[in-house]
Structure formats: C-alpha cells, structure tokens
Amino acid sequence: MSALNGNAQVAVIGAGAMGAGIAQVAAQAGHPVCLYDNRPGAAALAVQGIDRQLGRLVEKGKLDATARQAISARLRPVEALEALADAQLVIEAIVENLQVKQALLQQLEALCSDSCILASNTSSLSITSLAAGLRRPERVIGMHFFNPAPLMALVEVVSGLATAPALAATLYDTATAWGKQPVHARSTPGFIVNRVARPFYAESLRLYQEGAADCASLDALMRDAGGFRMGAFELTDLIGHDVNYTVTCSVFDAFYGDFRFQPSLVQKELVDAGRLGRKSGQGFYDYSEGALRPQPAEVQSAARVECCVVEGSLGVMQPLLQRIQASGIQVTERPGKGLLRVGDATLALSDGRLASQRAREDGLRNLVLVDLALDYSKAERIAISTCPDTTREAREHAVALLRQAGLKVCLVADLPALVVLRTVTTLANEAADAVLQGVGSAADIDLAMRAGVNYPRGPLAWAEQIGIGYTLRVLDNLQRCYGETRYRPSLLLRRVHAQGGRLHD
Structure with a gap:
C-alpha cells in the first residue's frame, strides 16, 4: 500500500486545538476534510479559526490568497457523526479517556466502510487497548501529531498488537505526503517522545x-x-x-x-x-504583569590567566582547547589522562562521579569538574563543580580560564554528572532501552526527539559522539552514587560497547 489518494476524504473528530490543526494539515495537503465535534457549533467555529490562521499566513506572504480559498473550501464542519460514513481515514482527537475513545471507535466501525482507516491521535493510551473488542482491530492505528499540528513536523505512526503492517506503511507514506516527518513506533507507554x-x-x-x-x-x-x-x-x-x-x-x-x-x-x-x-500566572517563574525574570547566577574571577597545561586528549572537550588558544592563552601540551591544569587548579570533564569522590580516588588536588556542552566552540555558558577542599585561588584560576575563553560560568553544587551531561546520558539511556524493546529504530527515535521536541541532537547520536564507553561510565557512576535503579545502564549500551559497534548500525 502507498499513501492515501490525494482526493480521499479525511474526517477529524474533535474540534479543539489538536483536531483543528490536524484538519488544517489534511486540507492543506489537498484532501476534502469533514470536521466533527459533539459540541454544537464547535466544528464551524474551528473552521472559521483555521481560515483566520490561513489569512495570517497570506498577510505574511507565506500563502497566496487563492490557495487560502482552496484550503478553506475543502474544510466542511458537520453536526452528525453519520456524516463521516464515506471517509477513508478518520482521525479522532477527543478527550484522553480510554473508555470514551473505545466507544467512539465502536461507533465508527459500525458506521464506516471496512476499508476505512481508524486512527487515534492519543499521546499516551494503548492502541492495542483502543482496538480491543472491535470486529477488525487490524485497522486501528495511532497517528500522533504534536501541537501545533500545522507547524510541528513529527508524526508518530503507532502500531498496536493487531495493527496491519500495510496500514502502518500507508499512514507513514501519507504523513510524508502531508509534509510531515513520520516515525514508526510500537504501542508501549509514552510511545517514543513522551x-x-x-x-x-x-x-x-x-x-x-x-x-x-x-x-x-x-x-x-x-x-x-x-x-x-x-x-x-x-x-x-x-x-x-x-x-x-x-x-x-x-x-x-x-x-x-x-x-x-x-x-x-x-x-x-x-x-x-x-x-x-x-x-x-505562576509556576517556577512568575508571569504576573511587571514580574521580573530571575537571571542565572554567574561566578566572576579577579584572576588573569596567561598559560595552561593540557595533559593528554580532552576528548569531546577538545574544541575548548582551540577556544582557549584563540583567546591568547598559551597552551602547553604533554602526555596524560585528559586533564587541563591552570594555576593550582585541575580541570576535567565530569565522568559521573562527585568531584570530592573523584579527587580522592584519582589523587587530584584542587579539582574542578566541567560539564558537557553541545559544542564547546560555540557554547555561551558552562557549569562547573568543585570539591570542598578546592582552594578559592584554584577556583578563581579555573573560572578565569573559562571566562577568558568567552564562557559564562555557573557554579553548581557537587552532584554527580552536573547538568547537561547528566541529562544527555539519561536521555540516551532511555532511548537505548526503547530501541532494545522494539519501540522504534535508533534512527526513528533520534528523528522523533529532534522533530517532536526540538532536541539539538538525537540522544543516541549524542551518546555516540560522547562515546558509548564514556556514556556507560557516567551512568554506572550515577547509579553507584545514588544506589538506585533509576540510572541502571541499558543492556543495549553494554552490548554495543562490548561488541565495538554503533547504535545506528
């Protein structure tokens, strides 16, 4: 099977923000679209809202007036579920309640033809459970858009236990034809992104x-x-x-x-x-009128650095070395274990241990741990942590080095793996477990996290860039520090590392 015919009628149930957005996407792709909501007049209001959105695109020069008229003409609000009988694809975007959705799907199975695809935009409910009890559960599938649907590229095509593989291929191709970036996912809790x-x-x-x-x-x-x-x-x-x-x-x-x-x-x-x-109006931040947004804390230094010593390779932190050199600081290189020494301070990329623990175990005086950055050559800010016995003078030298290289410096408490490194390795760990359990492929999971929640890099690609062995070390050290299964490394990471392979092979 290939993508739905461009003239195939699409029906969307639920005229809230998600349903209206999905209806707009389908209409923009050329399909005649029926929009239904059980609230009287809601579908008509949603169609009017879509037309206004299209009008704004015309005003910005992103859409011409003729195209706007054509898209709006393809949208038809209906007041009865029976008006959807001829649809070839029905996408429900109603309340996130299993029983309510199951009841709707049973109505649709009785109403629509056997060839009609029944899709759910659910973000969390089991597709297998939604299809249970239907005469033909193989035609039920998840088509999870992200809000706002007209702007967000990702669509998770979610297969339940009974979903026909050919159906998943059809919706994947259809989403592609609609200008989206689809990924295949198996119906497990949270699918891929959540x-x-x-x-x-x-x-x-x-x-x-x-x-x-x-x-x-x-x-x-x-x-x-x-x-x-x-x-x-x-x-x-x-x-x-x-x-x-x-x-x-x-x-x-x-x-x-x-x-x-x-x-x-x-x-x-x-x-x-x-x-x-x-x-x-209030959460972690205050959004009331006139409220001031708190600024991040930064540490300053009165010291001035003229030179530093690099012992061995800094690994993923190597671009920081070029940045330091570009700032006019003299760099001496010699063999070693990936350490950066300036004044009395020893700087090292965190490996998931507490600074105090690593200083004791590795015999390092005045240790300053440095956090991960996406790109050390372009990062604007970096986190550091220190040991209780790191002297003020040593910390001043470390901060001065980083600030002279153009980085704002945030001092965080001595906690394992700091901030970015901890987040990236745990994201990669969860993504690896999702691959191991057949939720999606490594490529699809990385794509989903970039296109669905705008991550700067897929977590699995990021783990490969850091190094699978280093990612494992960080996770192992996190687990030892906390003594919790929360940080247990995925078996897939261990297997790939043991085999010397790659996650995307």
Whole structure:
C-alpha cells in the first residue's frame, strides 16, 4: 500500500486545538476534510479559526490568497457523526479517556466502510487497548501529531498488537505526503517522545530539589551549554504542570512504578498549589504583569590567566582547547589522562562521579569538574563543580580560564554528572532501552526527539559522539552514587560497547 489518494476524504473528530490543526494539515495537503465535534457549533467555529490562521499566513506572504480559498473550501464542519460514513481515514482527537475513545471507535466501525482507516491521535493510551473488542482491530492505528499540528513536523505512526503492517506503511507514506516527518513506533507507554523525554524534565527537577542551582541557572545551562531551545522549568511552565505531571504519572504507572519515571515531588507541590505555569500566572517563574525574570547566577574571577597545561586528549572537550588558544592563552601540551591544569587548579570533564569522590580516588588536588556542552566552540555558558577542599585561588584560576575563553560560568553544587551531561546520558539511556524493546529504530527515535521536541541532537547520536564507553561510565557512576535503579545502564549500551559497534548500525 502507498499513501492515501490525494482526493480521499479525511474526517477529524474533535474540534479543539489538536483536531483543528490536524484538519488544517489534511486540507492543506489537498484532501476534502469533514470536521466533527459533539459540541454544537464547535466544528464551524474551528473552521472559521483555521481560515483566520490561513489569512495570517497570506498577510505574511507565506500563502497566496487563492490557495487560502482552496484550503478553506475543502474544510466542511458537520453536526452528525453519520456524516463521516464515506471517509477513508478518520482521525479522532477527543478527550484522553480510554473508555470514551473505545466507544467512539465502536461507533465508527459500525458506521464506516471496512476499508476505512481508524486512527487515534492519543499521546499516551494503548492502541492495542483502543482496538480491543472491535470486529477488525487490524485497522486501528495511532497517528500522533504534536501541537501545533500545522507547524510541528513529527508524526508518530503507532502500531498496536493487531495493527496491519500495510496500514502502518500507508499512514507513514501519507504523513510524508502531508509534509510531515513520520516515525514508526510500537504501542508501549509514552510511545517514543513522551517516554524518552522523561529524563529531560526529571533530572533538572531532581537537581533543583537537591540544591544544585536555581531554576534560572539550570534553564540557562540547558540552553546555552546544551543547545536546547528551553530548559525544563520554562518548558514545563509553558506546557502546564498539570499536563506534564499527569503524563509522567501515567508513564510511571504504566511501567509498574519503574523509578526511571518517578514523578517529582517538587512538581506535585506546584500542581497541588494551582501554580500550573503560564496559564495560571505562576509556576517556577512568575508571569504576573511587571514580574521580573530571575537571571542565572554567574561566578566572576579577579584572576588573569596567561598559560595552561593540557595533559593528554580532552576528548569531546577538545574544541575548548582551540577556544582557549584563540583567546591568547598559551597552551602547553604533554602526555596524560585528559586533564587541563591552570594555576593550582585541575580541570576535567565530569565522568559521573562527585568531584570530592573523584579527587580522592584519582589523587587530584584542587579539582574542578566541567560539564558537557553541545559544542564547546560555540557554547555561551558552562557549569562547573568543585570539591570542598578546592582552594578559592584554584577556583578563581579555573573560572578565569573559562571566562577568558568567552564562557559564562555557573557554579553548581557537587552532584554527580552536573547538568547537561547528566541529562544527555539519561536521555540516551532511555532511548537505548526503547530501541532494545522494539519501540522504534535508533534512527526513528533520534528523528522523533529532534522533530517532536526540538532536541539539538538525537540522544543516541549524542551518546555516540560522547562515546558509548564514556556514556556507560557516567551512568554506572550515577547509579553507584545514588544506589538506585533509576540510572541502571541499558543492556543495549553494554552490548554495543562490548561488541565495538554503533547504535545506528
């Protein structure tokens, strides 16, 4: 099977933001689209809203007026479910409730032809469960768009236990024809994105709870060092803590309480207080009129660095060396174990151990650990942590070196794997487990995280860039520090490392 014929009638049920967005996408792709909602007049209002959105595109020169008229003409609001009988694809985008969706699918099976594809835009419910009890469960599939559907590229094509493989191929090709970037996923809790993304929120929340740094500093590090568009606190404020917390609880419960998905008490407290983020006016940040946005904390230094010594290769931190040299600091290179020495300070990329633990175990005086950056040659900010016995003079030298190289420096508490490194390795770990369990391919999972939540790099590709062995070391050290299964390394990472292969092979 190939993509749906361009003239095939598409029906969308649910005229909220997601349903209207999906209807717009299908109409823009050339399909006649029926939009239904059980609230009287809601579908008509949604079609009017779509036309206004198209009008704004015309005003911006992104769409011509003739195309707008043609797209709007293909959208037809209907007031009765029976009007969808001739549809060849029905996509439901109604309330996220298993029983309600099951009842709707049973109605559609009785109403539509046997060749009609029944798709759900669910973000968390099992496609297998939705199809259970139908006469032909093989024609039920997930087609999970991301909000706003007209702008977000990703579509997860989710197959349940009974879904026909040919059907998944058809919807994959259809999504491609609609200008989207589809990925195949198996129906497991959270599918790809809502499962793999949990550590992005969870690790920042844990770092905050453990006093690593304030919200503004942690968010700034994720943006300015990690290359993410937003940090976890500003993003959850935007999503809404009620929504984000509910998804986390849903995934946690679906995995029988696996502590990798443990919800945060900090976030629960916000939900309990009604501080849901932007929509309520307060979350981690205050959105009331005139409220000042807190700024990230930075450490300064009165020292001036003229030279430093590099012992061995700095690994992924090597581009920092060129940046230091470009700032006019003299660099002497000699054999060693990947250390950077300046004044009395010894700098090293974190390997997941506490700074105090590593200093003791490796015999390093005045140790300053440096966090991961997406690109050390372009990063604007970096996190460091120190041992309790690191002298003030040594810290001043380390900070001066990094600041002279053009980096803003955030000092975080001595916690394992710092901020970006901890987040990236736990994201890669969850992505690896999703590959191991057949949820999706490595390529599809990396694509999903880039196209669905705008990650700067796929987590598995990032793990390969860091090194699978180094990623494993960080995770092993995190697990030893906390003594929790939350950080247990995926068997796939261990197997790939043992075999000397690649995750994308």
